[in-house]
Amino acid sequence: MAVEAVDLTKHFGRFVAVDGISFSVPVGETFAILGPNGAGKSSTMKMVTTVSPATSGHLSILGMDPRRDGREIRALLGVVPQEDILDNEMSVRENLVMYSRYFGISWAAAKAKADELLDFVQLSDRADDTVEPLSGGMKRRLTIARALVNDPSLVLLDEPTTGLDPQARHLLWERLYRLKEQGVSLLLTTHYMDEAEQLADRLIVMDNGKIAAEGAPSKLIETNCANEVLELRFGATKAPAELAQAVAEAGLRTEVLPDRTLVYADDGDAALEHLRSRDIHPTGTLVRRATLEDVFLALTGRSLDE
Amino acid sequence: MTATSPKSPATEPLDRSTAKAAKAAGLWPDIDRSGLLHFFEYQIYRFRKGWRGLVVTGILSPVLFLLVMGIGLGDMVDRNSNDLGGVAYLSYIGPGLLATSAMQWGTAQGLWPTVAELKWEGGYRAALVTPLSIDELVVGHIGWIALRFFAAAVMFTAVLTAFGVPDSWWFVLAPFAATLTCTAFAAPTIAFSSTRSDDHLFPLVQRFVVIPLMLFSGSFFPVSNLPTTLAWIARFTPSWHGVELCRDLAQGSLSYADLGHVGYCLAFVVVGWQLSRTGISKALAS
Numbered sequence: 327m328a329v330e331a332v333d334l335t336k337h338f339g340r341f342v343a344v345d346g347i348s349f350s351v352p353v354g355e356t357f358a359i360l361g362p363n364g365a366g367k368s369s370t371m372k373m374v375t376t377v378s379p380a381t382s383g384h385l386s387i388l389g390m391d392p393r394r395d396g397r398e399i400r401a402l403l404g405v406v407p408q409e410d411i412l413d414n415e416m417s418v419r420e421n422l423v424m425y426s427r428y429f430g431i432s433w434a435a436a437k438a439k440a441d442e443l444l445d446f447v448q449l450s451d452r453a454d455d456t457v458e459p460l461s462g463g464m465k466r467r468l469t470i471a472r473a474l475v476n477d478p479s480l481v482l483l484d485e486p487t488t489g490l491d492p493q494a495r496h497l498l499w500e501r502l503y504r505l506k507e508q509g510v511s512l513l514l515t516t517h518y519m520d521e522a523e524q525l526a527d528r529l530i531v532m533d534n535g536k537i538a539a540e541g542a543p544s545k546l547i548e549t550n551c552a553n554e555v556l557e558l559r560f561g562a563t564k565a566p567a568e569l570a571q572a573v574a575e576a577g578l579r580t581e582v583l584p585d586r587t588l589v590y591a592d593d594g595d596a597a598l599e600h601l602r603s604r605d606i607h608p609t610g611t612l613v614r615r616a617t618l619e620d621v622f623l624a625l626t627g628r629s630l631d632e
Numbered sequence: 633m634t635a636t637s638p639k640s641p642a643t644e645p646l647d648r649s650t651a652k653a654a655k656a657a658g659l660w661p662d663i664d665r666s667g668l669l670h671f672f673e674y675q676i677y678r679f680r681k682g683w684r685g686l687v688v689t690g691i692l693s694p695v696l697f698l699l700v701m702g703i704g705l706g707d708m709v710d711r712n713s714n715d716l717g718g719v720a721y722l723s724y725i726g727p728g729l730l731a732t733s734a735m736q737w738g739t740a741q742g743l744w745p746t747v748a749e750l751k752w753e754g755g756y757r758a759a760l761v762t763p764l765s766i767d768e769l770v771v772g773h774i775g776w777i778a779l780r781f782f783a784a785a786v787m788f789t790a791v792l793t794a795f796g797v798p799d800s801w802w803f804v805l806a807p808f809a810a811t812l813t814c815t816a817f818a819a820p821t822i823a824f825s826s827t828r829s830d831d832h833l834f835p836l837v838q839r840f841v842v843i844p845l846m847l848f849s850g851s852f853f854p855v856s857n858l859p860t861t862l863a864w865i866a867r868f869t870p871s872w873h874g875v876e877l878c879r880d881l882a883q884g885s886l887s888y889a890d891l892g893h894v895g896y897c898l899a900f901v902v903v904g905w906q907l908s909r910t911g912i913s914k915a916l917a918s
Contacts, residue, residue: 338918375761378917394656397664397763405761411754415678424677427670428762472758 327386328353328480328511329374334383336369343369345535346383353479356502356512358526360519360618366535367515368408371484374513375405388479401429404478404510408485410465412457418468419444419453426475436475443471447501463494470501481505483514487521499524519618531622538625543618550621552579554594558587558601559610572604581623588623590616661767671764671772672779679780686780689737690787697729698722698795701852716854719883726797727878728851730788730810734781735849735871738814739842741777742821743834749773750915751829760916770822770909774901777818778811785810792882800884809881809894813874816897819904826911845871870900 329351336344344366351357359367372378373385376392376399385392387399413421419440426436444450447467452460460468466486473481486502487495502525506512516522522529523543531539531546539546547553558565565587573580573589578597581588591597594613601608655662706721716724749756756769785807792798792806821837828834848858849871855863866872873893880890 372917377760394652397662397765400761401763403761407754407757407761409754411758413678413755414753415681420677424674425758425762427673428759428764430666430670430763476762 327351328355328388329357329513330384330386331370332384334370334373334385335381336366336373336378337381342535344373347530347532347535347537349530349537349540351480351511351513353511354506354509355527356506356514356525358522358529359513359515359532360517360522360529360622361515361532361538362517362622365532367517367532368484369535370532371482371513371515374482375403376400401476402479404473404476404481406470406473406481406483406486408488410462410469412465412468412472414457417454417456418449418460421457421468422472422475425472429476431475439475443474446474446504447471448497461494463490463497466490466494466498467501470498474505478510480511480513483512485515485517487516487518495521519622522618529618531618531625533622533626539621546618546621547616551616551624552590553592553616554590555614555616555620556589556591556594556597557610557612557614558589558608559585560587561609565608566606568604569601569606572601572606575604576600579624588620590620590624655767661771662765663767663771664765667764667768668772668775671759671768672776674759675772675776686784687787689733689781690784691791693733694726694729694788694791698726698791698797701725701729702795722795723797723799723882724879725852726792726795727803727806727882728849728875730785730792730806731813731874731878732846732849732851732871733788734785734810734814734874735817735845736842737781737784738777738817739821739837741781742818743825743837744831745777746773746822746825747828747831750826750912756912757916766913766916767909770905770912773912774815774819774822774905774908778815781814782807782811785814798882800882802881802884802886806878806881809874809877812894812897812901813870813877816870816874816900816904819901819908821904823904823907823911826908826915845869850875870897873897 327350329349331350332348333346334344334348335342335346347366347370349357359370361367369378373380373392374387376387376396379393388402390399392399413424416424422440422443423433423436426439427433431439441450441453444453447470449464449467449471452464457465457468470483470486483502487498490498499521502512506525512525514521514525526543528540528542529546530537539550541549558569560566565582569587570580576591576597579590581590589597589601598611598613651660654660702722702725706725709721756773759769760766788810789803789806793803798806824837848855848862848866849869850866855866855872858866873896877890877893877897880886
């Protein structure tokens with residue numbers, strides 16, 4: 327197992343950030359922790375990096391105990407923190423080389439590795455530039471390269487694509503795929519549903535420090551909501567009273583949001599036909615595939631950005 | 633030491649396992665020589681462009697102070713006072729200036745750079761997810777301040793010697809005494825800064841701690857000239873002990889009291905170090 331957590335808790339004074347969670351990440355798997363801000367994702371990550379001791383419970387990382395073998399564990403970890411903490415007083419290449427030295431990697435090996443990684447994250451042409459003028463996406467890629475200087479067995483990514491534009495996100499996802507293909511275990515937190523769906527073999531949904539659901543992304547969608555979602559908009563007016571009845575007739579579940587109503591159905595078009603036959607005519611409709619966002623909504627009654 | 637594969641703790645020899653347990657329990661600092669060396673190596677590499685600041689502290693500021701205070705003011709003092717036990721004013725304040733600049737530098741370095749590494753730039757957050765241990769980071773942070781000040785103190789001591797300040801060969805130990813004073817301020821200041829998320833209290837520290845200490849630690853006049861209460865407060869500050877120590881080295885008038893000065897400053901270093909460890913661990917874990 328790359329990571330094994332049993333009944334893990336983390337308290338900050340009276341505040342319970344992580345409340346008895348259990349999960350395991352087999353070697354080679356990409357595992358995501360999904361949840362809104364404040365769900366306990368980052369606190370969980372900090373315990374896995376060995377920087378923050380667990381309040382109680384069992385945690386084992388690469389078969390070792392973080393309280394005792396922190397140094398040995400960290401030697402095998404690659405950590406991509408939430409903010410890009412790069413050294414602005416050094417060049418792009420120097421950031422990698424000097425960081426390698428913390429791992430006891432020789433100068434020659436560090437320099438060779440830096441060039442290889444700069445190529446991997448497509449920053450070779452910026453190698454001698456200072457860090458400051460790099461774009462957000464470039465800084466993120468450099469942070470990821472830095473996390474790989476020690477050929478880690480387990481890479482931890484805390485919100486890897488937050489704040490990046492779509493193009494930068496896709497490039498990053500593609501690089502993470504390649505790491506996965508090389509057999510590296512990945513543990514990532516995200517509050518982006520599409521990111522979890524794209525990358526994760528399995529995931530847990532966290533809410534208020536607890537695990538709300540666990541499984542493969544497609545399985546979670548299958549068990550927690552229907553295949554498709556029919557989104558209905560009624561313009562300035564509220565959804566008509568008959569809607570609830572019509573939906574109940576068809577045995578469908580709905581979620582009423584401030585601006586729209588979601589109807590979960592295995593066949594969205596058929597559901598829309600049914601509503602129209604009951605004389606319900608929304609001003610706007612959209613049939614789409616159900617996502618983890620819908621799972622989260624179904625599990626907690628809240629949307630992720632709340 | 634770099635582990636290359638996950639291994640079972642059970643296969644470790646017993647003595648190593650016991651040492652690890654003691655370190656894990658916080659009974660013994662978890663420091664590897666190589667970890668500390670890598671920390672300093674990183675800082676030195678980064679410092680290549682920053683050495684000019686040390687020259688200002690080590691050469692420019694003592695030259696200016698000695699010209700203004702030692703020679704300008706000193707000439708007047710020497711004609712009117714017997715308070716200094718027959719020592720020329722220049723020789724009196726020279727070692728005091730060294731000790732107070734140690735105090736100022738140690739405090740300033742403990743303030744802003746600490747918050748920068750922990751919060752603003754977060755360099756230590758990145759460093760802590762490598763094999764480096766928290767103890768290496770804390771000792772490295774304090775040690776790096778001491779190491780740079782030592783370089784400035786060597787220059788400072790040379791300037792004082794060039795102005796004819798010391799009367800004794802013991803003065804070659806002055807850089808060590810000043811670095812001890814610097815560290816006695818840096819370590820507790822780091823502990824304080826590690827609990828801060830911004831610098832809005834730092835100018836107050838400068839105004840209400842550093843400047844009064846600079847004026848009242850006996851560098852410019854004997855603390856016995858102060859009202860009794862203030863004189864006793866002054867004697868509890870590590871800066872006074874640092875000033876006395878440096879002055880005794882300059883005049884070759886060493887006594888058991890100087891062991892007391894060293895011990896007093898060392899106590900500030902050790903307590904400050906332990907508090908810094910707690911503060912920095914907390915800051916990095918949250």
